[in-house]
Amino acid sequence: MGLIKEFLAMVSFVWVFGCSCASGLLEHQFYRNSCGAAEMIVKEEVKTSVLTDPSTAAALLRLAFHDCQVDGCDASILLGEPNSLPMELKSDKNFGIRKMGIIDMIKTSLEQHCPQTVSCADIIQLAAREAIYLSGGPYIQVLTGRRDSVSASKQRADKQLPASDISIDEFIRIFGENNISLEEGVALIGAHTLGRTHCRNIIDRLQPRTDPTLSPVFSLLLKTVCSNPYLSDITFAQNDATVFVFDNRYFLDIQDGRGLLKIDSEVARDPRTRPYVVMFGRDMMRFFDLFTSGFLRLSSSKVLVGEEGEIRKDCRFRNK
Template structure:
């Protein structure tokens, strides 16, 4: 059995997709728009990789990026050799799973292209606003999506396994 990052990456939307692609992606998995937007709330945790921002910085700077984020990205991600460098998000609660991600993107502090787009598109904006105002609704919608994603295309038999430790393939 082999583990494939490329195969795993195909099961999650790319950071630079449009809202139309975002809607289509989750629709193919039978996940509603509300739940798809909730799943982007996972961006509230952790760090970002410079390679996810290259299209927003080159050849021209994306005008939707906040000036402070633009300066930070240019400092950290300016060299092509640094495309795998990481940086901390500007979310004050980087290590806490909460609805601050939605509050941030409504205030222009988005990092990924899709974050920016869902905060401006009339189809997704109502959910962004609702989740920014109501953390419990966000949590419930996120849980629903997480459960759907975790049961989507589960590999069984020779194709998959339940790992004893999630970071490692089981050794027999």
């Protein structure tokens, strides 16, 4: 397995540098001269956090995705005003985003080693990379050199983030706008292999009538776990049977009617996406390969580089 992961990492490295999707000044090991220890500091902080709480990996991956889906990967998701909730977190679509304190800890360490050098936007993507790998997924050669946004907006988050009941057509449109192929998009939704889903996001599939695409046994289980709609904000269902492991179990589960979200069921049934679901269920290395290329495309799309934005001293606030 170790040799396979190293091979995939090498393939990812070659793929990015041979691809027109790399944006502006993003490059591999951007901080090698200005802050050589940057990626190691991120790695050690994330490793400690994941060992302490395995659910950290899913939280960091979701944080990275949600940051990138609003105006690109620019750490706008962390930006707020003193003594208030970060602006984008005020969007209901960011409900449940957590573990931002890990990014703050990493930033504090980096500021001690190389002040105002490593962007919060890069920290988020590097932390997600480590979370994926520590959970058993591929090691992704993430490009760096992003700059941080100087603004954030609840309204933009409301508009750009996908809803929990997103349709398959909207799913395809969103990834297409980021130059992500359909196969890569299906691989990216495989990130649902990690973590849990709040009952509030699936309650409509259970009441007042059960979604017929759910298997009878699975729907009964969900009705038991999510039995109280008044507690749906604090109760959860596991995304798949290997909740802390980044693997292809998700693709096997959704083929058998065990997809939590509407999109999970639709991607397994729609003739445009089902062939990829079946393929990833059979071939985990293919899933890892396409997830890697999709992740690199998404994390390189619409980023701030060069003199754009800023390098924040504190990830939560603009520089003064």
